[in-house]
Amino acid sequence: MTATHAERTLGGLDGALLAPALVAQEAEALLVRLGRLRPFVMTETMVLAAALPYDAHRAIEQFLHAGRTTLRDQVEGFLDWLTGPGAAAPAWEQQRRFVAIRMRFNDVLSQLDVFAEVVTQRSEQGTGVWLSGLDRLAADAIRMPDPPVEPPPLVCYLARGAGAAIRRARTRLPGGRLSPVAIIRIPRERMVGHGVASSLIHEVGHQVAAQLELVPSLQDAIARRRVRARPAEAAAWDGWHSTVSECVADLWSVGKLGISSTLGLLAVVSLPRALTFRPPRGDPHPMPYVRVLLSAAIGRRFYPHPQWDALVAAWKACYPEQDVSPEVRAEIARLEGTADAFADLMASHCPPSLGGRAIADVLPLGTRRPERLLALRRTWGDDLAVLARRPPTLVLAVMGQARGAGLVAPQQESAVLADVLAAWAVRSSIDVMARPHTRPAPQRHAAPVAASAQP
Template sequence: MISERALRLQLARQIAHWRAAVATINDPSNFAAAEAWAAVEGDLDLALRRRLQETVNRLRAEADGLASQLSTAQSREQLLAVRKRLIAFRQRYSQTETILDFYGDAINTRTNPKLRAILHALDLIAGHSMDAALRPLGRPSPPVLTYIDKGMGASILRAGVRLWDGGTLSPAAAIKITRHNLYRPTSLIHEAGHQVENLLGWANEFAALLRHELASFAPVAVAEAWAATATEIVADIFAFAHCGYAAVAALHDVVAADEATVLRYLPGDPHPIPYIRVLLNAAYCRWAFGVGPWDDLAEAWTETYPLTQAHPATGDFLQRSVDLLPRLAELSLARPLRAFGGRSIVQLLDPARINPNALLAWARQLGPALYISPHWANTEPIRLLALSGYRMATEPEKAKEIANEYEAWMLRVGGLPARAA
């Protein structure tokens, strides 16, 4: 059996190591470059630094408490209690490091001047999207920190959620945007929709609505399956209400994988099966705008992914759901909800503003000024995203030209001088 002296010595050595380790994570520049930190907006910069410093301070206090407990430990049992607490501290240190690494990596994507400007523009766009829904309800929008990362789909770490250490609250809506969608970032609005949903309780209310309304038209199991995906459906609704067909086409391209993936049901997955998710989003366009390019998209989708290739049970669910699409679109867009103060989403965010005909008429009226006017950048950044995304989806032969035009707009909005672009 190890002696008390040896046990005390090893505990003292380990505690000294971990106290020194805490000192190394106290400096934000150890996780992100100074120029990247400087690119974070003032209020968000202060909020992030304050929250991260509070996290490190809690860890330091815990390390100091370990040292104090060791200094007063008299018996073997007390030393073993210190050891148990030390093991727990190691886990807390790893959790804290994960928090700091996450924000450090996100902030470091702003080191490059061009990406810094683009991400600043995306911060503003996401903030506008939340303000449009929350401000009429008397609710403030949280700060936004966008960052670039690999992958097919975007994601969000919502403001206000508890982080990995169990004590720190996320100070901002940290939204990942993927490189392939950087110049048609409608997924940014989908992720902002998750934040809005969380603040308003939208998904829970919508899930209850689906259970109640669909039960009259479909088996209970079908209604329950749709209700289980409410959190993702409402984020799609939010993106559609802001961006229209641009959001639908971009979603299509993210989920347009092989047959097995598109037709697969994954138990516990909060996303609708890709096959029916794309068709539902096309149905939103049909409900709001009538006939349009979304009809061709839906037709090509069903031809590319025939239901005969699905598992029989999944195929039956999908066919029943296809029959429900007009009803689902009406429930999604037109039903008043308590979350919106008794209004529907289309009463809060009028889809007439992003009707393709209205967007194209707006572009013809303003011409090149649309992309260089500070007024439109400040007042209609999301509508401009809807226009650019619509044109990319319907004018593929001009996609590069449209993407370059939108990139130049984001650089101007983000504060990069034209000569640096």
């Protein structure tokens, strides 16, 4: 239907002809707007060191291009139908079909916005390079020996607020399509210090738990343990059962970072007393007060050392329990009394996905012992040439252990980590330029799962 015909029908108030003309015009206008959407490689400016990981950027661009192409085909098919068989359809049917297509267009825009938030920060001075360094940290955090499932690309961005969160790979985006990458939101207030690794690797732990299907298998193990528990302990195991998705993410963080993870967690859950002692009541996160106790219990299980008891004593001194209600105090006592057993259950758990290996078996525990980390600190010092070539999670574990031992001041720690993040970003960009341009092998993916977040 031409614009001229539309004008004639408007002038003649011919409603029967006006409706399909307006629908056709709106569909053609949608097609024009769709054509104005451009790939990120044509719209975003950033230094090469700030670029997304190659696999992640490629997956995002291919994902968005496929969405635009599919929508364009649908619009053009609708216009063909409208001038063919659909010409005889009632106006309400023509409108219904167009509205469905327009909603898909809004889904395409929503998907673009999800990734735009990640990509546009790469153009910020300094921030973009740090984010590229965090991408490399995330990639190291998800690494394990002989993974049963190929890990997805991970990308990071900053947001306000005190909590980190993850949109896991293979979870549904607006419109129902599955995300090709995992997107990790990092609080700006954590930049830059060892605490950023605690938040980031906790979120990576959620992706690992999804890939290995840890939560349902751990819940089964907890349920079996509850059956054998004394009546006084049964309620505690019920509590661990309902919060295990967050607990196993904390376990992954401690397994990669040592005490650096628990020290970073302290910063997240250092809240007003009413919030620190608030029971979960349906929230998958444990009570913040108890969460620190569990993190220390995991640390004792992985790396026996007096530092964990000292850290718990300091935490209890900051948040004395004497003015907490008797009910909450009893709940804390039950959970604290089973924390060591729960930590051991998670660490020694052998999910079917690991083929007989325990969770602890795929974590680098030997190099995260306190004495080993402090020895590395003495050897490495602040030598950027050395730090930039070491596994990022190990570097952050060393810095956190040194910070906890009082060997590194916060100012020194921040400066060193800012430099090493930039160095990792530069190395990532060099790796991209050096990689051969070959077609990647097909990836194996875990089943889709829902996204989750850390408060």
